Amino acid sequence: MLVLGIESSCDETGVALISDTEGLLADALHTQIDMHRAYGGVVPELASRDHIRRAVALADVVLEKADRKRSDIDAVAVTEGPGLAGALLVGASVGHAIGWALDVPVIGINHMEGHLLAARLADPKPEFPFLALLVSGGHTQFMKVEAFGKYELLGETLDDAAGEAFDKTAQLLGLPYPGGPAVSALAEKGTPGAVELSRPMIHSPNLDMSFSGLKTSVLTAVTKAEAPNDETFRADLARGFVDAVTDVLSQKLIRAMRMTKMTEVVVAGGVSANKQLRAALTDVVRRRRGRIYFPPMRLCTDNGAMIAAAGLARLQSMTPEEIEACRRSTSFGVKPRWSLAGR
Structure with missing residues:
Protein backbone atom coordinates (compact mmCIF):
# COMPACT_ATOMS: atom_id res chain seq x y z
CA MET A 1 0.00 0.00 0.00
CA LEU A 2 1.34 3.41 -1.02
CA VAL A 3 0.17 6.49 0.92
CA LEU A 4 0.73 10.11 -0.05
CA GLY A 5 0.87 12.43 2.99
CA ILE A 6 0.19 16.19 2.84
CA GLU A 7 0.87 18.59 5.73
CA SER A 8 -0.17 22.27 5.59
CA SER A 9 -1.32 23.19 9.10
CA CYS A 10 0.86 26.29 9.53
CA ASP A 11 3.97 27.59 7.77
CA GLU A 12 5.45 24.47 6.22
CA THR A 13 4.20 22.59 3.18
CA GLY A 14 5.23 18.96 3.55
CA VAL A 15 4.57 16.04 1.22
CA ALA A 16 5.78 12.45 1.57
CA LEU A 17 5.24 8.98 0.16
CA ILE A 18 5.29 5.92 2.43
CA SER A 19 4.95 2.22 1.69
CA ASP A 20 3.68 -0.47 4.03
CA THR A 21 6.51 -2.75 2.88
CA GLU A 22 9.38 -0.34 2.12
CA GLY A 23 8.84 2.43 4.67
CA LEU A 24 9.39 6.10 3.88
CA LEU A 25 10.22 6.34 0.16
CA ALA A 26 10.58 10.10 -0.26
CA ASP A 27 9.60 13.40 1.29
CA ALA A 28 9.87 17.08 0.44
CA LEU A 29 9.37 20.21 2.52
CA HIS A 30 9.04 23.91 1.81
CA THR A 31 9.32 26.25 4.78
CA GLN A 32 7.89 29.77 4.79
CA ILE A 33 10.24 31.06 7.49
CA ASP A 34 11.91 33.67 5.28
CA MET A 35 8.53 35.05 4.17
CA HIS A 36 7.10 35.36 7.69
CA ARG A 37 10.31 36.59 9.34
CA ALA A 38 9.65 40.14 8.13
CA TYR A 39 6.44 40.17 10.18
CA GLY A 40 7.85 38.53 13.32
CA GLY A 41 5.48 35.58 13.06
CA VAL A 42 3.12 33.65 10.82
CA VAL A 43 0.66 35.67 8.71
CA PRO A 44 -2.22 33.21 8.06
CA GLU A 45 -3.32 34.63 4.69
CA LEU A 46 0.22 34.58 3.32
CA ALA A 47 0.69 31.05 4.62
CA SER A 48 -2.42 29.81 2.82
CA ARG A 49 -1.45 31.43 -0.48
CA ASP A 50 2.01 29.92 -0.35
CA HIS A 51 0.61 26.42 0.34
CA ILE A 52 -1.44 26.78 -2.86
CA ARG A 53 1.74 27.42 -4.84
CA ARG A 54 3.70 24.55 -3.31
CA ALA A 55 1.49 21.54 -2.58
CA VAL A 56 0.98 20.02 -6.05
CA ALA A 57 4.55 20.81 -7.12
CA LEU A 58 5.96 19.08 -4.03
CA ALA A 59 3.76 16.04 -4.66
CA ASP A 60 5.31 15.73 -8.12
CA VAL A 61 8.79 16.10 -6.60
CA VAL A 62 8.12 13.31 -4.12
CA LEU A 63 6.77 10.97 -6.80
CA GLU A 64 9.83 11.61 -8.97
CA LYS A 65 12.23 11.02 -6.06
CA ALA A 66 10.46 7.75 -5.24
CA ASP A 67 10.27 6.72 -8.91
CA ARG A 68 6.51 6.27 -8.68
CA LYS A 69 3.57 7.44 -10.79
CA ARG A 70 0.41 9.14 -9.56
CA SER A 71 -1.53 6.01 -10.46
CA ASP A 72 0.59 4.04 -7.94
CA ILE A 73 -0.96 5.94 -5.01
CA ASP A 74 -3.38 3.79 -3.01
CA ALA A 75 -4.52 6.44 -0.49
CA VAL A 76 -3.99 10.06 0.50
CA ALA A 77 -3.55 11.31 4.08
CA VAL A 78 -4.09 15.02 4.81
CA THR A 79 -3.75 17.10 7.95
CA GLU A 80 -7.31 17.93 8.99
CA GLY A 81 -6.40 19.82 12.16
CA PRO A 82 -5.48 21.42 14.45
CA GLY A 83 -3.94 24.43 12.75
CA LEU A 84 -4.72 27.57 10.75
CA ALA A 85 -8.10 27.15 9.05
CA GLY A 86 -7.05 28.57 5.69
CA ALA A 87 -3.81 26.64 5.57
CA LEU A 88 -5.59 23.40 6.50
CA LEU A 89 -8.17 23.97 3.76
CA VAL A 90 -5.47 24.21 1.12
CA GLY A 91 -3.92 20.86 2.03
CA ALA A 92 -7.33 19.22 2.41
CA SER A 93 -8.50 20.58 -0.96
CA VAL A 94 -5.39 19.34 -2.76
CA GLY A 95 -5.50 15.97 -1.01
CA HIS A 96 -9.17 15.36 -1.76
CA ALA A 97 -8.76 16.50 -5.36
CA ILE A 98 -5.98 13.94 -5.81
CA GLY A 99 -8.06 11.28 -4.07
CA TRP A 100 -11.11 11.93 -6.22
CA ALA A 101 -9.04 12.02 -9.42
CA LEU A 102 -7.39 8.69 -8.61
CA ASP A 103 -10.52 7.17 -7.00
CA VAL A 104 -8.65 6.33 -3.78
CA PRO A 105 -9.58 6.95 -0.11
CA VAL A 106 -8.58 10.19 1.61
CA ILE A 107 -7.87 10.02 5.35
CA GLY A 108 -8.01 13.06 7.64
CA ILE A 109 -5.15 13.07 10.18
CA ASN A 110 -4.76 14.89 13.48
CA HIS A 111 -1.57 16.94 13.22
CA MET A 112 -0.53 16.05 16.77
CA GLU A 113 -1.04 12.35 16.08
CA GLY A 114 1.46 12.79 13.26
CA HIS A 115 4.01 14.25 15.68
CA LEU A 116 3.23 11.49 18.16
CA LEU A 117 4.05 8.79 15.61
CA ALA A 118 7.03 10.55 13.98
CA ALA A 119 9.43 8.83 16.39
CA ARG A 120 8.33 5.51 14.89
CA LEU A 121 10.06 6.59 11.67
CA ALA A 122 13.39 6.38 13.50
CA ASP A 123 15.53 3.30 14.12
CA PRO A 124 15.15 1.99 16.76
CA LYS A 125 11.50 2.91 17.06
CA PRO A 126 9.34 2.89 20.20
CA GLU A 127 6.80 0.13 20.66
CA PHE A 128 3.42 0.59 22.31
CA PRO A 129 2.65 1.41 25.07
CA PHE A 130 4.70 4.52 25.87
CA LEU A 131 4.56 7.89 27.60
CA ALA A 132 4.71 10.88 25.25
CA LEU A 133 5.60 14.53 25.67
CA LEU A 134 4.35 16.60 22.72
CA VAL A 135 6.05 19.97 22.78
CA SER A 136 5.54 22.35 19.87
CA GLY A 137 4.64 25.91 18.94
CA GLY A 138 0.99 25.43 19.82
CA HIS A 139 0.91 22.45 22.19
CA THR A 140 2.66 21.14 25.29
CA GLN A 141 1.03 17.92 26.46
CA PHE A 142 1.76 14.69 28.26
CA MET A 143 -0.02 11.71 26.71
CA LYS A 144 -0.32 8.08 27.75
CA VAL A 145 -0.24 6.04 24.55
CA GLU A 146 -1.62 2.54 25.04
CA ALA A 147 -1.80 1.67 21.33
CA PHE A 148 -2.37 3.33 18.00
CA GLY A 149 -5.47 5.50 18.32
CA LYS A 150 -5.73 5.02 22.08
CA TYR A 151 -4.44 8.18 23.76
CA GLU A 152 -5.05 9.61 27.22
CA LEU A 153 -4.27 13.24 27.99
CA LEU A 154 -2.41 13.40 31.33
CA GLY A 155 -1.66 17.11 31.49
CA GLU A 156 -1.07 20.16 29.32
CA THR A 157 -0.18 23.82 29.39
CA LEU A 158 -2.93 26.06 30.70
CA ASP A 159 -1.83 29.03 28.59
CA ASP A 160 1.15 29.51 26.26
CA ALA A 161 2.80 26.43 24.82
CA ALA A 162 6.57 26.12 25.24
CA GLY A 163 7.12 26.99 21.59
CA GLU A 164 5.04 30.16 21.92
CA ALA A 165 7.12 31.18 24.92
CA PHE A 166 10.30 30.68 22.89
CA ASP A 167 8.97 32.89 20.08
CA LYS A 168 7.84 35.66 22.46
CA THR A 169 11.14 35.56 24.33
CA ALA A 170 12.99 35.85 21.04
CA GLN A 171 11.01 39.01 20.23
CA LEU A 172 11.87 40.51 23.61
CA LEU A 173 15.54 39.76 22.98
CA GLY A 174 15.45 41.19 19.46
CA LEU A 175 16.04 37.80 17.86
CA PRO A 176 14.60 36.72 14.50
CA TYR A 177 11.63 34.43 13.92
CA PRO A 178 11.41 31.50 14.54
CA GLY A 179 12.42 32.01 18.14
CA GLY A 180 13.35 28.49 19.22
CA PRO A 181 16.64 28.00 17.34
CA ALA A 182 17.70 31.63 17.90
CA VAL A 183 17.10 31.57 21.66
CA SER A 184 18.79 28.18 21.98
CA ALA A 185 21.88 29.36 20.10
CA LEU A 186 22.17 32.52 22.20
CA ALA A 187 21.65 30.52 25.41
CA GLU A 188 24.77 28.48 24.67
CA LYS A 189 26.81 31.66 25.22
CA GLY A 190 25.14 32.43 28.55
CA THR A 191 26.16 31.56 32.11
CA PRO A 192 23.90 29.15 34.03
CA GLY A 193 22.33 30.81 37.04
CA ALA A 194 23.33 34.34 36.05
CA VAL A 195 19.66 35.21 35.52
CA GLU A 196 17.07 33.31 37.53
CA LEU A 197 13.54 33.22 36.13
CA SER A 198 10.28 31.85 37.50
CA ARG A 199 9.31 28.23 36.93
CA PRO A 200 5.49 28.33 37.05
CA MET A 201 3.71 25.22 38.35
CA ILE A 202 6.94 23.24 38.63
CA HIS A 203 5.86 21.96 42.06
CA SER A 204 2.16 21.46 41.31
CA PRO A 205 1.06 17.86 42.03
CA ASN A 206 -0.40 17.34 38.55
CA LEU A 207 1.04 17.35 35.03
CA ASP A 208 -0.39 20.69 33.96
CA MET A 209 2.00 23.48 33.02
CA SER A 210 2.08 27.24 32.48
CA PHE A 211 4.56 29.29 30.47
CA SER A 212 2.92 32.72 30.32
CA GLY A 213 4.41 33.64 33.70
CA LEU A 214 7.86 32.74 32.45
CA LYS A 215 7.36 35.00 29.45
CA THR A 216 6.37 37.78 31.87
CA SER A 217 9.54 37.14 33.90
CA VAL A 218 11.61 37.65 30.75
CA LEU A 219 9.77 40.92 30.01
CA THR A 220 10.35 42.12 33.58
CA ALA A 221 14.07 41.28 33.38
CA VAL A 222 14.44 43.17 30.09
CA THR A 223 12.49 46.18 31.43
CA LYS A 224 14.57 46.41 34.61
CA ALA A 225 17.95 45.83 32.97
CA GLU A 226 20.34 48.79 32.94
CA ILE A 254 9.74 12.68 36.29
CA ARG A 255 6.25 13.05 37.80
CA ALA A 256 4.64 11.52 34.70
CA MET A 257 6.94 8.51 34.80
CA ARG A 258 6.15 7.97 38.49
CA MET A 259 2.41 8.35 37.98
CA THR A 260 2.21 5.99 35.00
CA LYS A 261 5.09 3.69 35.99
CA MET A 262 6.12 3.84 32.34
CA THR A 263 9.78 3.91 31.29
CA GLU A 264 9.39 4.09 27.49
CA VAL A 265 9.25 7.79 26.60
CA VAL A 266 8.68 9.59 23.31
CA VAL A 267 9.39 13.32 22.97
CA ALA A 268 8.10 14.91 19.76
CA GLY A 269 7.09 18.22 18.22
CA GLY A 270 9.13 21.14 16.95
CA VAL A 271 10.65 22.04 20.33
CA SER A 272 11.94 18.46 20.68
CA ALA A 273 14.74 19.56 18.34
CA ASN A 274 16.06 21.90 21.06
CA LYS A 275 19.57 20.79 21.98
CA GLN A 276 19.43 21.66 25.69
CA LEU A 277 15.99 20.11 26.17
CA ARG A 278 17.00 16.86 24.47
CA ALA A 279 20.04 16.52 26.70
CA ALA A 280 18.11 17.21 29.92
CA LEU A 281 15.20 14.87 29.15
CA THR A 282 17.54 12.12 27.99
CA ASP A 283 19.35 12.37 31.33
CA VAL A 284 16.04 12.24 33.26
CA VAL A 285 14.90 9.07 31.49
CA ARG A 286 18.23 7.26 31.61
CA ARG A 287 18.61 7.93 35.32
CA ARG A 288 15.37 6.02 35.76
CA ARG A 289 16.62 3.17 33.58
CA GLY A 290 14.17 4.05 30.83
CA ARG A 291 14.51 4.56 27.10
CA ILE A 292 13.78 7.81 25.33
CA TYR A 293 12.96 8.27 21.65
CA PHE A 294 12.97 11.37 19.47
CA PRO A 295 11.95 11.70 15.82
CA PRO A 296 14.84 12.12 13.38
CA MET A 297 15.93 15.75 13.68
CA ARG A 298 14.56 16.74 10.27
CA LEU A 299 11.16 15.24 11.18
CA CYS A 300 10.74 17.14 14.47
CA THR A 301 9.11 20.13 12.82
CA ASP A 302 5.97 19.88 10.68
CA ASN A 303 6.45 17.51 7.74
CA GLY A 304 4.59 15.27 5.32
CA ALA A 305 6.30 12.06 6.45
CA MET A 306 4.57 12.05 9.83
CA ILE A 307 1.17 12.56 8.16
CA ALA A 308 1.82 9.79 5.66
CA ALA A 309 2.90 7.45 8.49
CA ALA A 310 -0.19 8.27 10.55
CA GLY A 311 -2.36 7.80 7.48
CA LEU A 312 -0.89 4.37 6.80
CA ALA A 313 -1.38 3.33 10.43
CA ARG A 314 -4.99 4.52 10.40
CA LEU A 315 -5.73 2.71 7.14
CA GLN A 316 -4.32 -0.50 8.56
CA SER A 317 -6.67 -0.15 11.55
CA MET A 318 -9.80 0.43 9.43
CA THR A 319 -12.25 -2.12 8.13
CA PRO A 320 -12.75 -2.53 4.35
CA GLU A 321 -16.15 -0.88 4.75
CA GLU A 322 -14.64 2.17 6.46
CA ILE A 323 -11.99 2.51 3.77
CA GLU A 324 -14.64 2.26 1.06
CA ALA A 325 -16.68 4.96 2.79
CA CYS A 326 -13.63 7.26 2.67
CA ARG A 327 -13.17 6.53 -1.01
CA ARG A 328 -16.82 7.29 -1.82
CA SER A 329 -17.10 10.43 0.29
CA THR A 330 -17.71 13.61 -1.71
CA SER A 331 -17.34 16.13 1.11
CA PHE A 332 -14.61 17.23 3.52
CA GLY A 333 -13.86 19.78 6.18
CA VAL A 334 -11.09 20.85 8.55
CA LYS A 335 -10.85 21.09 12.33
CA PRO A 336 -8.69 24.07 13.38
CA ARG A 337 -9.24 23.04 17.02
CA TRP A 338 -9.04 19.27 17.28
CA SER A 339 -7.99 17.53 20.48
CA LEU A 340 -6.01 14.33 20.25
CA ALA A 341 -7.34 13.12 23.61
CA GLY A 342 -9.80 10.28 23.35
CA ARG A 343 -8.77 9.24 19.83
Missing part, protein backbone atom coordinates in the same frame (compact mmCIF):
# COMPACT_ATOMS: atom_id res chain seq x y z
CA ALA A 227 21.76 47.67 29.61
CA PRO A 228 19.13 45.40 27.97
CA ASN A 229 21.08 45.30 24.69
CA ASP A 230 24.30 44.15 26.32
CA GLU A 231 25.34 40.89 24.66
CA THR A 232 26.35 39.22 27.93
CA PHE A 233 23.02 40.10 29.55
CA ARG A 234 21.04 38.87 26.53
CA ALA A 235 22.93 35.58 26.49
CA ASP A 236 22.49 35.09 30.24
CA LEU A 237 18.78 35.87 29.97
CA ALA A 238 18.36 33.42 27.09
CA ARG A 239 20.17 30.79 29.15
CA GLY A 240 17.95 31.51 32.14
CA PHE A 241 14.86 31.11 29.97
CA VAL A 242 15.97 27.83 28.37
CA ASP A 243 16.97 26.43 31.77
CA ALA A 244 13.57 27.37 33.22
CA VAL A 245 11.65 25.61 30.40
CA THR A 246 13.94 22.60 30.64
CA ASP A 247 13.56 22.39 34.44
CA VAL A 248 9.76 22.52 34.26
CA LEU A 249 9.51 19.86 31.57
CA SER A 250 12.11 17.66 33.29
CA GLN A 251 10.29 17.75 36.62
CA LYS A 252 6.93 17.12 34.98
CA LEU A 253 8.42 14.19 33.06
